[in-house]
Amino acid sequence: MTAHRQLHVALGARSYPITIGRGLLDDAGALAALVPGRHAFVLSDRNVAPRYLAKVEAALAGRTLGTLVLPAGEQEKTLVRFGEVMTALAALGASRDATVIALGGGVVGDLAGFAAASWMRGVRFVQLPTTLLAMVDSAVGGKTAVDLPQGKNLVGAFHQPAAVLADTATLDSLPDRELSAGLAEVVKYGAIADPAFFAWLEVNAEALLARDPAALAEAIAISCAHKAGIVARDETEQGERMLLNFGHTFGHAIETEQGYGGLLHGEAVAVGMVMAARLSAARGMAPATDADRLAALLARFRLPVELPAGLSREALAARMQLDKKAVSGRLRLILWHGVGRAVTVTVSETVIPG
Template sequence: MTLHELEVELGPRRYPIRIGRGLLDQPEALAALVTGRHALVVTDGNVAPHYLARVQAALAGKTLQALVLPPGEQEKTLARFTEVMAALAAMGASRDATVVALGGGVVGDLAGFAAACWMRGVRFVQLPTTLLAMVDSSVGGKTAVDLPQGKNLVGAFHQPAAVLADTATLDTLREREFSAGLAEVVKYGAIADAEFFAWLEDNAEALMARNPDALAHAIATSCRHKAGIVARDETEQGERMLLNFGHTFGHAIETEQGYGGLLHGEAVAVGMVLAARLSADLGRAPWSDTARLAALLERFDLPVALPAGLSGEALLGRMKLDKKAVSGRIRLILWAGLGRAEVVPDVPESEILPILEA
């Protein structure tokens, strides 16, 4: 088994990211991540049948509870957050408790936000089981829940104590979810690493076949980029905004569809193409790079155009509520071409609307 080990360094604070096959089959390593007496494992109905028993067995010496939530982005709500808090209260969780997030991005965001709020912040550990969570949401400490008005509007920055990504869990991931995760992998090449983007083009078939070596390289490279950016800008005051390439468009799509249409990664794929098209329209980037981006996403079975039936005006209204907007003015992550993302403040609505209505 090839093990990739990275660290996220935040001044005097740091935490490990471990990536490899079979990590959930190492009970001593799992147990070492829970340093206190209480542990709450938060997971969902898709993940629990496959992996919950292993985690419970590894933590058998702790005061342990498991909370199994329904799967899906539509469950990332304040009501589900309240359930997690109630579970912590019911078990009498103390300040040395650990919340363990076993699942994808929804579980990680929700469990992490609960850990941030319980007694003003307790330890939590990320055990991501989806590709999207492994390469993006499990690293960096962004935790949140959604509101009907917008995605991730209620949340906190709360870093995990560790991220343990067992790539064997990807064997049971549905094809659509797997492809959705590849959108976030492509993002790192698009915003910061043209060489990695070219590697993805050369290895697209191997990745779609879930080749273990190709997957491990893609995950480790993505996490290395994420860890570096988070270390330099933990609370998204500047450079970390670049990680939202495609997300302002994508979040608007997800919200307008009521979190029941495109998956997050699918919406981000569409959003990245829209951001690239807008960049080209504004003369900031070559059209040829937009074409390469769309072509690679399509090779990963991802959508590259807006779903039918969405109003451009409605999407624009959603974008105004994006967390990066300032005083109602839309701030977008655009690019100057492959590997060169940039923050562009106050993009005129008159330039954005045609992209949303094309």
């Protein structure tokens, strides 16, 4: 068996481990150790729960355990569902020593984390990500939120998990489209800060698409190392952490305008990254050839790189004005000077590149 890899998010007393490896959900002892108190509450969805919930429940035998299984999809990340989680925690009688466990992808993780941040003003929280996107991005860093019809992730809190266990065996059954969506976030790390990793992805694209275990483990570990370092230096997104939003301002506007029922998050981010790269080239900040190189790599990962048909550029521009990074009517965009060199730029007028 390949050795498990462990990284740390260094946040002083709130530091926590990220463990990456195959078979982590089969280790009942390790799962039980994540719940030091009496109460445990597991949130999952209908795609993930049939495969893995029984393992987690068995590992937590002896605890007072509650579960809630939601329909899958971004459209479920709402205040209504948040209310259902609060009601379930109340029915469990969850005390201050409770642990909330997110078993699933980014939607489950965001919702469970926000619930943990809110229940009794904050209880312990553990991430068990089962998608590539969650493993490399949303499960790490403590951003928790739900969506509104007006915009994505507008209601939420920073609440760091106590641990992240990424069982890469769960990726064996991940649909191809979800795998590609996760690879968009992997590409992001190379695009914003690591040209050597970007080049490695170009060389290993086919191996990643074929789910080669060694290639996936390497990509996840490098991505998590970047995320952990940035979060440790800028936990609440006052500076450097904003760079992780490369492509996201455009992407979130696309998701919102489609009513959270069109492109997957990673797909929208892929389009958004290309839009940011094209805008950077149009502003004379970066070579157009680097935008072409980014689009080519994303396309190899079976991701969209053009704005979906039927979306109004004016509507997207209006959506972007409600972005969380906007300040005093001015929008902060993450652009770049080329592969590996992302920067924050403040603009007074939203521009949607052609």
